[in-house]
Every structure is written in structure tokens, then in C-alpha cells.
Amino acid sequence: MDLVKAEIARQREKLVSSGLVIRLLRERNQPIRLFGESDYDTFQRLKRVQLLEPESKGLRNDLIAALDKDEEFYTSGRGKSASESQSVDSSSTSTLDVKTKENVLTEDELEKIKIDLARYVTMKEGTATDDATTAVVTISKLAPDIVCTNDFDEGFHDQVIDHTLRYLKFLLSKWGHALNTRTKEEKLSYSGKMASATYTQTVEYIKPLLRTLQNNVSLFIH
Known part of the structure; x- marks a missing residue:
């Protein structure tokens, strides 16, 4: 031995x-x-x-590009007017914020989205034995008056698409707001800049998916 x-x-x-x-x-x-x-x-x-x-060189290059873009914005003073540059230090942190849109979901809306998405996964992959699917099946049973079957209508399918779109936008909004509530020192630190760059990169990468979901929802509405 x-x-x-x-x-x-x-x-x-x-x-x-x-x-x-x-x-x-x-x-x-x-x-x-x-x-x-x-x-x-x-x-x-x-x-x-x-x-x-990141797993690939392409992802690393994109992250570096996003980081460089944020670094250029931080150091160039773009977005600041003369009056802003002379204002108190706390107000200058707005130039360090990531770009985000307000997408709010109420607790009731989140609960409905959670149950509907759980129902959808249960109907599609309900026999899977992994932990994630088991948890989803449990969530789907929170609405005992709704029976999960494979015979769901097209309207529910489109509703799931809308739920997915709204929830992804909600997560991005929540992430962006969390980054923007950091202190100026945190935003200017290396880890802070990396976090902002990762957010910016993620938003760019997810745009095609959001557009696809939005187009499906638009087709359903019209």
C-alpha cells in the first residue's frame, strides 16, 4: 500500500x-x-x-469584450454631463450600473407560473426519475383541482411560452437590479466588473431565445 x-x-x-x-x-x-x-x-x-x-474560447473572448466595454465606459466618463461629474459621489454610481429593464412579477403571478410550468414538465417528462423532475411533479400537485394529462390544448402550450418569456425577463431584471444595488467600490473592483460583464454577456446571448419566444407569443395573440 x-x-x-x-x-x-x-x-x-x-x-x-x-x-x-x-x-x-x-x-x-x-x-x-x-x-x-x-x-x-x-x-x-x-x-x-x-x-x-467559460467552456469555450469564444465565450471567453465575448466575456473579455464585455469587460473591456464596461471598462471603457467606466473610465471615459461617457453618460456624464458636466453637472453630474461635479455632483456628490453617490450619484456617480449610476454610470456604473448595468442596463436593465423593469420586469416585475407579483407573488400570485409567480405562483401561477411555477405551477403551470411544473404541470407542463410533468405532462412532457413526468416519468423521468431525476431529482429535478421529481421536485417539479411535487410542485404540480400543489393545485389539486388541476389534473395533469398529456391531452393539453394549444392554448396552454402558448401560455407556457408566455410564462417562460416573462420569467426569463423577470430573472434578468432581478439580476440587473441586484448588481446595481452594489456599492461603488464593489462595482469598480475586478470581481465587480467581471460580474457586470457576465451580466452584459448573458443578456446578449439570451436575446435570440427571447425573440423566438416573443414571436411565438405574438403569433398566438394575432
Whole structure:
């Protein structure tokens, strides 16, 4: 057993002592070595950093572009008038806010959306055994007067599309407002700028889906 452990340790040291780990850390502007860190610890830290990255180069490029766009806006002072630039510090935080639209749902509306979407998933995938579907089936039973069957009408299908569109817009609005309530210091920090850039990138990526849902709803209305 000790020989096996020794061999595993030797292979680990061989793996993480390569220049590849150093190069990958440098590419990510990460320190090559932290105090008291072994080669294996360094390798594990690199893995954690990589797990936090988008899965593709295209996504990383888009995130960097969004970050650069926000950085340019922060430093250029665009959007500020002369009077604004001379106002109190708290008012200047508005230029650091992400763009968001007001989309509010009441508790009753959220409850209806939750149950209707749960009914839809139950009708389509009710026999699935994963935890998420099990939870959805449980939610669908919150309305005992409604029987879930596969014979749902087209009107309900269109209602589900409308629910999905409204809920996605609600989530984006809630996310954006949460970002805008941060302090100026938080918004200007590296993690704050990354959070704003991630939001901006997500909004751009989800626009085609929102347009598709909106078109389906419009077709149903007209």
C-alpha cells in the first residue's frame, strides 16, 4: 500500500512540476506559487481556476469584450454631463450600473407560473426519475383541482411560452437590479466588473431565445 501511495505521489509531482502548469497560470494572470504551496497544490489551484472559466474560447473572448466595454465606459466618463461629474459621489454610481429593464412579477403571478410550468414538465417528462423532475411533479400537485394529462390544448402550450418569456425577463431584471444595488467600490473592483460583464454577456446571448419566444407569443395573440 505504501508503495502504491509513493507511486501516486511520484506521478503527481511529475505531472504538476511541468512548465505547462506555470504557463497556464501566467496566461490567466495567476501567481505561479502561493506561500507554502506544493506542486500538487498549485496544480489543484489551476484546476479550480479553469473550472470557473467559460467552456469555450469564444465565450471567453465575448466575456473579455464585455469587460473591456464596461471598462471603457467606466473610465471615459461617457453618460456624464458636466453637472453630474461635479455632483456628490453617490450619484456617480449610476454610470456604473448595468442596463436593465423593469420586469416585475407579483407573488400570485409567480405562483401561477411555477405551477403551470411544473404541470407542463410533468405532462412532457413526468416519468423521468431525476431529482429535478421529481421536485417539479411535487410542485404540480400543489393545485389539486388541476389534473395533469398529456391531452393539453394549444392554448396552454402558448401560455407556457408566455410564462417562460416573462420569467426569463423577470430573472434578468432581478439580476440587473441586484448588481446595481452594489456599492461603488464593489462595482469598480475586478470581481465587480467581471460580474457586470457576465451580466452584459448573458443578456446578449439570451436575446435570440427571447425573440423566438416573443414571436411565438405574438403569433398566438394575432
